[in-house]
Amino acid sequence: MKLDYNLTTTDMKTINKSLFSINPIFKIVLPVLFLAFSTTMLQAQCPPGQAEYTVTDTGTYYAAEALECIIDGSQETDCADEVLGAPDGGATGDIKTIGDVQRFRMDGDSFAGSFVTIYFDKYEDPLEVEIATSTDDVNYTVEATITDADIVDDGTLGLIYQFTTTVDFEYIRITHNGNNDGKKYKLDAIQSDYVNSTTTCEIDSDGDNVADLADEDDDNDGLLDVDECSVELNFQPLCATWGYVYNQNILGEPAQHYVEYEGPNPGDDHYPANIFECSNTSEVVFHQDDITEFSFGQVLPAGTVILLIGEGYDPALNPTGNGGGTPMQVYVSMGSTDPNGDAQSNCCDAGVGYQNAIVGGQSTLVLDAPESGFTETIVLPIAADHLQFLAYDGSHGNWQEVQLQSTTQYVYSPDLSTCDTDGDGLIDSLDLDSDGDGCFDVDEGYNISDPGTDYDTDDDGLFGVGVPSVDPVTGRVIGAPYNTGNTLNTAVKDNTVSTACIPPTIAASDDSFTVSAIDTTLGGTTLSVFENDDANGTTPATDFLIDDNISISNDGGLTGVTINTDGTINIPPGSTAGIYNVVYQICLTADNTVCTTATATINVDPESDGDGISDQDEIAGSTNENDPCDPTQAPGYNLYSEINPIWSAADCDGDGVSNIDEHNNGTDPYSDCDFNIADITLAVTSLSDCDG
Incomplete structure (x- = not known):
């Protein structure tokens, strides 16, 4: 249900909002007219469903x-x-x-x-x-x-x-x-x-004792109303639509460097029109008590972001600008403050000064800069089509350019009746499932900004667990990061169920570690079982997706076997030789009640030299069971046992770096051109030409 209103404000932080209340039988339309407001929580009682709201003009x-x-x-x-x-x-x-x-x-x-x-x-x-x-x-x-x-x-x-x-x-x-x-x-x-200031009782949709008119999160789902109701708008560049209205001082006389010239004049900082020259090159100087008004040439809705480009601006080397200018104020308005309504450049209308029209309420202050010349970002608190500069102290206030932050922007719609994505009669800022796809907005929104984090653990559509605690002034849920931004326009409102609400899946596949052998005396560690497992559609499953509560559910007779959080399996020293079928269980991090099991087949056999080949296989293959470098292995071979002292001390690639040092420092023990010079402690026997 819509609350129609008109808003005039001199407060930059005013939030343009409207108020809705849904009744299953009838619709109430409440027209309200109010000025700039701030919120103050008082102690008087309001009827159920309402909260106190202070309007401050x-x-x-x-x-x-x-x-x-x-x-x-x-x-x-x-x-x-x-x-x-x-x-x-x-x-x-x-x-x-x-x-x-x-x-x-x-x-x-x-x-x-x-x-x-x-x-x-x-x-x-x-x-x-x-x-x-x-x-x-x-x-x-x-x-x-x-x-x-x-x-x-x-x-x-x-x-x-x-x-x-x-x-x-x-x-x-x-x-x-x-x-x-x-x-x-x-x-x-x-x-x-x-x-x-006037205090009234106004509708409080979420019952958090902050009236909707002041509440930045009307449904306590941890998503800002401005993010739940923003629309994509395309603008023309301001330098293509601007208009020059007037340039005078507060007495209605010509400004200090008044010029009767409509367009930019690059290189001359006395031409105010240079502030729309599209090139960010010419500085514009304003002097004390000068007032200059421009038309944007288009209506910029509340929420539009514009930039004042600082003096000396360079996007790579000096994005903030040099500053150094004297204090200035910047205002915006809907309509010109020129009482004669002139559509062209002028300085003075029979001595009429415009300062009263600007600072007396017709315009809205959007920047009070103690030092001009820095790059400033301004979010328009009202819809505006005119811009005024007032140099109020000293001389030589300066900027280079006024431009849109982007010609395509997501802008908060102050008329929230335009934001009912699923057409169910409940506006998005009050609708816990804006697109009606069965997945709460809080889950869909934060699945983009904070994937894997569940901010609605009791699945009621509200942020957190139970009744949220809120800031008594802003109505924001305490603890909510509010970092979703405009991802809501794609994630929450696309009528597609987010992965946050798709039932989690996990699949584990059996592993065979029989190609290599784990020594009976020393024991050892297998490769990770995650390599062929799937968590929520991701293979190999990552440590992040698999909960740390991983376990061995059946040791298959291999006493003392354990599994690590990275999916590797530990075989204890002194194990009896044999082929063992070890069953392990893994669960999802996102929901550790979703689990599955698989079997890892492990070969435990005497393996004297640590090269991963059992002694009996080396004897059968006519290689030396006590030589870790026999047989020769190709670069990338990883079935060795780094805890075996024979293998650790050897240098299988002849590059002068021991196998264990290469293993510890991330180089390949079986590639003679992959080593750190500082790690060489042995005689170099390789004859390879590594640099060609």
Whole structure:
């Protein structure tokens, strides 16, 4: 069931989400309108199936309307001309008469706790000013009575007084007060940085006390909602679609290096359009208080990843860029912040500055860089088709290029109603089996990222065992790695049962170790039985696939025989000669209840020289049973017994390295051109020309 909404935010970390609730009889559609939010768990009770959710709207309001402007005892109009909007260096006339009062309506309501800044253009001392706020322009609460000593000369903001409000307000009144008639001041602007919070009860689908609107994992399956509901989108390169909107300073005047030029001009860093030149070669310089807006020329949905390429960028040698630029802010918006809606390059519209439109809520801040010039990755928190740069401190902020991380991206769909892969009426972020193939998403997703690891051991579709414990803010299951990413689009939603849910199989084949002999006196070790065994379709079976709980189920009369985790079988010293049928059992690592058995036939016989051929066979074949190098073996021969001292001391290939040293160091005891020079301790008898 769909929750339709519109989302405006100045919070980069806002998660675009919608809310669904499934009822077998009827469908509920709940429209909701909300602003940027953060989550705070409170203690008040909500009905079953719901959890508390705090919506927090943050932003900046400025004086929007002058209701009264008495200056020097007379009603004036320059309050409306000079004080409204963001600080711009303009100011009222001299406010110098006791009882002079100015009342303003702000852009919107600010809750108690908002941070207010009064911008003065000048003042004289001694001075006393009363500041009061109101929600209705009738009943005012005095917030502060200040003197000239309270006004601060800030190096960046100028002459200011700042305070935190004690009550909600939309209206503000400033009154010339005290016994200082004739002492004057001028006002420039009034600014309220507000944080407005409202708590409601919202649907909590998984019952973890984190409302779906804040919960990043609405069904507690250990998979992020954004990964369960992302779609593949194809974009055009930004350098093929961009548009140049305006380039000015905060006063609405031409930017410091304003150029009336639509396209890039490589080599000249004063051309903002170079930031879309497609080549990552020309630096673009922005100066203090410059504002530049571009159009993407296409709508980029929330979740799209864009890159700001740093100055001096080189993908191999310098991927981070050089940095070194002064602070800058980057914003995005749906629609232009140009109030005249111009579709072409311009600098200034009758002195109208656009900073208020950008920082006052029309745009969303996506990067506040204390040092520009580094390569930055930005994930758009909202759908946007415009981009704004604001150089707010110092000069020479810089980047080289704005581009998409990739023209093909998996982007999280904020309208989760589009994500119902199996069409069962339950959206994927709430559906434990999104493609309806009978295999839980948690099994299919993690089978790709962490093969062989079972993250749902009780097979209920939820991560872990029993009721998951979750982070009280994000709703993420504690302990879940959340590393599946967009593999879900292929592994979970392909309507094909993952190998994670295919019943595990294991097959063991009989082995014959009768070609060689294990000496009765010294004992020895066979080759691995895994070579012809199969685990989940893999032959030879690997140590990883076979559980370490491998065992001998029937020794066949070979007392003391054991088997190692790598599948080799140990025959103890002093064993009686004979042919033994030893039965072993192996099980799957993925499910050690799935097991099978097979028989290894082992030849135990006196074998004096360790070459793997029994004494009686050597005598019958007219070779020396006490010479480990007789008969001569081809390179790669591996049926020898490295624990036999006669074989270990010999040098069967004549390269000057003993057999045991070659065995231990990974070279071939039967290849005279495979050795380590440092290992030579014996006389070299081979005459081979190993290098041609």
